Amino acid sequence: MSRYSVSQIQVYLQCPLKYRYRYIDKVPTPEFVETTDTLLWTLVHESLQNLYNNINIFKTPTKEEFIADYYGLRSKKEKETVENWWEILNHHADLTIDDFKRRWEFYLSRYYDKHAPFKDLQVISTEKQISFQLDEWINFLGFIDRLDKVWDTFIINDYKTNKNLPTEEKDQYIEQLTLYWLWIQQKYAKYFKNLKAKLYFLHFDIEDEWEITQDKLAEIKNKYLNIIKEIEQNKVQYAMWSKKIFEANQSSLCVWCDYQSICPLFTAINSDDEVEWELSDKSIVALVDQFVEVSNKISELEKEKDWLKLIFQKYVMKKDPNDEKSDFIINGSDCDVKVTKSPKMNVVDKDRFLQKVKDLWLFEEYADISRQNVNNLFLKSWKVSLGDFMWAVEQDVMFIVKKVSKKKK
Numbered sequence: 567m568s569r570y571s572v573s574q575i576q577v578y579l580q581c582p583l584k585y586r587y588r589y590i591d592k593v594p595t596p597e598f599v600e601t602t603d604t605l606l607w608t609l610v611h612e613s614l615q616n617l618y619n620n621i622n623i624f625k626t627p628t629k630e631e632f633i634a635d636y637y638g639l640r641s642k643k644e645k646e647t648v649e650n651w652w653e654i655l656n657h658h659a660d661l662t663i664d665d666f667k668r669r670w671e672f673y674l675s676r677y678y679d680k681h682a683p684f685k686d687l688q689v690i691s692t693e694k695q696i697s698f699q700l701d702e703w704i705n706f707l708g709f710i711d712r713l714d715k716v717w718d719t720f721i722i723n724d725y726k727t728n729k730n731l732p733t734e735e736k737d738q739y740i741e742q743l744t745l746y747w748l749w750i751q752q753k754y755a756k757y758f759k760n761l762k763a764k765l766y767f768l769h770f771d772i773e774d775e776w777e778i779t780q781d782k783l784a785e786i787k788n789k790y791l792n793i794i795k796e797i798e799q800n801k802v803q804y805a806m807w808s809k810k811i812f813e814a815n816q817s818s819l820c821v822w823c824d825y826q827s828i829c830p831l832f833t834a835i836n837s838d839d840e841v842e843w844e845l846s847d848k849s850i851v852a853l854v855d856q857f858v859e860v861s862n863k864i865s866e867l868e869k870e871k872d873w874l875k876l877i878f879q880k881y882v883m884k885k886d887p888n889d890e891k892s893d894f895i896i897n898g899s900d901c902d903v904k905v906t907k908s909p910k911m912n913v914v915d916k917d918r919f920l921q922k923v924k925d926l927w928l929f930e931e932y933a934d935i936s937r938q939n940v941n942n943l944f945l946k947s948w949k950v951s952l953g954d955f956m957w958a959v960e961q962d963v964m965f966i967v968k969k970v971s972k973k974k975k
């Protein structure tokens with residue numbers, strides 16, 4: 567059973583190499599540092615969670631109580647995170663921490679004004695971690711900010727605190743909330759007739775609501791299943807030592823990537839030295855099987871090569887029955903084959919050969935009667951005459967067959 571989430575898939579789509587570092591190699595990332603943005607996200611979600619949990623028990627707070635609750639959460643968080651607010655990382659050099667505090671209060675205050683008195687809705691759950699089956703083999707994890715019931719319609723709500731209004735990424739949110747329909751269907755199918763999703767862009771006071779249809783769900787589910795299939799195939803290849811299967815994809819998001827210090831695009835190190843990682847027992851067995859298969863193929867091919875060499879040798883002997891030429895070129899389509907006839911000496915009587923070598927005071931040098939040594943004795947050193955070894959050796963011819971490039975005309 568494999569486990570995925572929308573954010574996991576998004577990492578893969580952004581950069582397959584980043585996916586590998588994070589989810590396969592599990593390369594440690596720098597320790598999490600609270601930033602003004604993450605704090606803003608947490609406080610807004612917690613404030614709205616408290617608000618809707620109170621609405622659900624018919625204890626709807628006044629606006630003053632709601633904002634007071636936010637201040638309570640904020641000072642608790644301040645104590646929890648750091649003594650000094652200035653230690654919280656602020657990516658926005660032109661904004662102070664006080665600017666952020668004002669911003670959060672403004673979002674919540676405007677939200678309250680717009681939605682009070684919160685009638686006609688029942689809250690089914692808030693800040694809920696969910697897990698459902700995408701298919702028989704794939705378990706999907708997600709998070710729902712809030713699930714409401716309004717008459718016979720269920721609505722999945724998601725809060726966004728982005729200061730830039732997303733365009734393309736919005737598709738990602740739509741896909742995410744549409745997929746979560748599967749969880750709702752698996753849990754509450756008989757309780758609703760319609761299902762909707764709603765995005766709240768708090769900074770822009772934009773609420774985007776749409777109906778989730780079976781067709782849209784099928785299309786998105788199919789898309790995610792195909793991406794997951796590709797990831798799973800790449801994982802197998804990677805386990806089989808295809809180290810470059812998860813390729814780096816450089817983009818403007820690289821500046822935020824935790825793995826820049828080891829990414830080959832930024833460090834120019836040979837990817838073989840990138841990260842040390844361990845082979846599982848399963849992958850080592852697969853590699854041994856692969857090695858055996860390759861070795862078997864090589865020995866089959868070697869046999870085939872020897873057989874072809876023999877054919878070329880016979881071809882040359884037929885073409886040149888009187889041994890007039892030493893080199894032959896046999897033409898192929900892209901390359902040729904060169905057959906060279908070369909003399910070779912065979913020792914036919916070892917005792918006589920060695921005795922003769924001793925008689926000629928050459929024992930030290932030629933006691934080793936390897937083919938190369940014997941050839942050297944007669945064909946290169948010119949130290950002896952063939953007549954001296956008449957009964958001990960015989961002369962033969964060997965054929966050297968080599969692939970050669972075609973000569974340019």
Ligand code: SF4
Pocket residue numbers: 580581583584814815816817819820823824825826829830831832
């Ligand atoms: S730095 Fe960029 S290219 Fe390299 S792993 Fe991270 S996201 Fe991918």
